[in-house]
Structures are given as C-alpha cells and as structure tokens.
Amino acid sequence: MAxxxxxxxxxxxxxxxxxxxAAAASEGAAARAAAAPPSGSPRDRVIDALFRLAExxxxxxxxxxxxxxxxxxxxxxxxxxxxxxxxILGAYSRRVDKVVLEGTTDDLVGESVRERLFDVLMRxxxxxxxxxxxxxxxxxxxxxxxxxxxxxxQVALNSQRYMLAAAGISTEGPAGALKVQGAVLLxxxxxxxxxxxxxxxxxxxxxxxxxxxxxxxRNANALSDLCRIASPFRALFExxxxxxxxxxxxxxxxxxxxxxxxxxxxxxxxxx
Numbered sequence: 001m002a003x004x005x006x007x008x009x010x011x012x013x014x015x016x017x018x019x020x021x022a023a024a025a026s027e028g029a030a031a032r033a034a035a036a037p038p039s040g041s042p043r044d045r046v047i048d049a050l051f052r053l054a055e056x057x058x059x060x061x062x063x064x065x066x067x068x069x070x071x072x073x074x075x076x077x078x079x080x081x082x083x084x085x086x087x088i089l090g091a092y093s094r095r096v097d098k099v100v101l102e103g104t105t106d107d108l109v110g111e112s113v114r115e116r117l118f119d120v121l122m123r124x125x126x127x128x129x130x131x132x133x134x135x136x137x138x139x140x141x142x143x144x145x146x147x148x149x150x151x152x153x154q155v156a157l158n159s160q161r162y163m164l165a166a167a168g169i170s171t172e173g174p175a176g177a178l179k180v181q182g183a184v185l186l187x188x189x190x191x192x193x194x195x196x197x198x199x200x201x202x203x204x205x206x207x208x209x210x211x212x213x214x215x216x217x218r219n220a221n222a223l224s225d226l227c228r229i230a231s232p233f234r235a236l237f238e239x240x241x242x243x244x245x246x247x248x249x250x251x252x253x254x255x256x257x258x259x260x261x262x263x264x265x266x267x268x269x270x271x272x
Contacts, residue, residue: 089155093155
C-alpha cells in the first residue's frame with residue numbers, strides 16, 4: 001500500500017519558521033556579545049563610556065556608577081583608574097595629544113610658524129571629531145561652572161604647550177606662559193565655530209582658525225617688542241629683588257662667625 005505524502009507547510013508558515021530561527025540566532029549573538037569581555041584597555045573604555053553618556057545626558061547627571069557600568073568595570077577599578085570625571089577629561093585630552101604628536105612630521109619644516117600651527121590645530125580637531133557631539137554638550141554644561149572651567153584650563157594649558165612645541169614654537173622664557181595661555185584662548189574660540197560647522201570640509205572652522213592665527217601673530221610681535229623694551233628694567237628689578245636675600249645671607253654668615261669665636265662648650269653646658 002502506497003504511503004501518503006506528508007502535507008507540506010504553507011509558504012507563510014515556512015517564512016514564519018525562518019524568521020523565528022533568525023531571531024533566535026540574533027538573540028544568541030547578542031547574548032554572546034554581552035558575555036564577551038569588552039575590547040580595549042580599561043582606561044580607553046572609561047574615556048569612551050563617558051563621552052557616550054555625555055551625548056545623551058547633562059554633565060551633572062552623569063554619575064561615576066553610570067560610567068563604570070557603561071565601561072564594563074567595577075567602581076573599585078574605576079577608582080584605581082581615575083579619581084573624578086574631570087580626570088577622565090584630562091586623560092582624553094592626553095589621548096588626543098598623543099594622536100596629534102605621533103602624526104607630526106618634518107613636512108612643514110620650511111613653512112611659516114603660522115602654517116605649522118594651523119596644521120597642528122586642524123589635526124587636533126580631526127582627532128576630536130568622533131567625540132564632537134559630546135564635547136559640544138560638555139562645553140555647554142560646564143560654561144557656567146567656574147571651578148570646572150579653571151580645572152579644564154589647566155588641562156588645556158598642558159595640551160597647548162605640546163601643540164606649540166609640535167609647531168616649533170618656544171614656550172620657555174618670560175613670554176612662554178603668555179604664549180601657552182594665548183593658544184588656549186585661541187583654540188577655545190575656534191572650538192565655538194567648529195561646534196556649529198556642519199560642513200565636512202570645515203570651511204568656517206578653517207577661516208576662523210586662520211583669522212585667530214593672524215591676530216595671534218600681531219599680538220606675539222607686540223609681546224616680543226615689549227619684552228625687548230622691558231629687558232633692562234627686568235634685570236634692574238631682579239637685582240633690587242635679590243638685595244634682601246643677599247642681606248639675609250650676609251647676616252647669617254656674620255652670626256655664624258661670631259658663634260665660632262665663642263666658647264664652643266657653652267652651647268652644650270645645659271645638657272651636661
């Protein structure tokens with residue numbers, strides 16, 4: 001007796017079965033990804049976690065526990081890595097510094113200082129592009145927090161000191177500190193334009209940077225002239241300021257000489 005063929009399912013039922021299998025495979029892949037250890041060093045994961053959170057949350061809403069969970073580390077591990085959110089921003093700035101400095105070559109050695117600094121700062125903006133949205137939000141939130149701004153200014157000073165060095169600009173001497181602080185203010189003004197510049201070619205940003213560098217060049221020339229004019233007065237001031245120190249040293253030597261002329265045993269008599 002011939003065996004009756006088993007009925008085949010409809011096209012709709014077969015499609016449903018395929019979809020169910022695909023969904024199950026997707027869930028399995030997601031579970032395996034969740035179980036897998038996060039990639040990257042713990043420091044980089046924490047930095048990246050903070051910036052992901054900053055895209056959707058105000059700065060004062062982000063807790064240390066949120067950062068630890070987002071980065072896949074414990075609070076104890078986070079504490080070993082960073083003492084605060086500000087310290088994480090500092091580490092991010094150093095990471096950007098490293099990218100810029102590692103990309104610095106001798107190709108622009110023959111160019112003007114202005115061209116070299118333009119290249120360095122544009123490469124810095126390129127390195128910051130993946131975090132642009134988060135940086136814009138953080139800058140907006142911290143603008144009214146003077147203590148945080150003061151701390152970030154110190155971070156920016158350290159970064160810009162190396163940016164100037166990469167462009168072959170001296171940061172030592174009487175005018176060194178002014179150059180570095182000027183670079184911080186210059187870059188902050190350029191950032192305001194960069195945050196609003198949606199052009200992939202960054203035409204507005206480059207125009208703003210070029211304008212700021214032109215103004216900085218004029219200020220640097222004026223500062224150089226001022227330092228040259230003030231040089232004789234600075235030497236005079238240093239001699240005047242050094243007078244009290246020399247007087248104290250001479251008085252101390254006189255006291256030592258008088259003490260050596262006295263009976264050396266008198267200082268020890270009370271202890272006998």
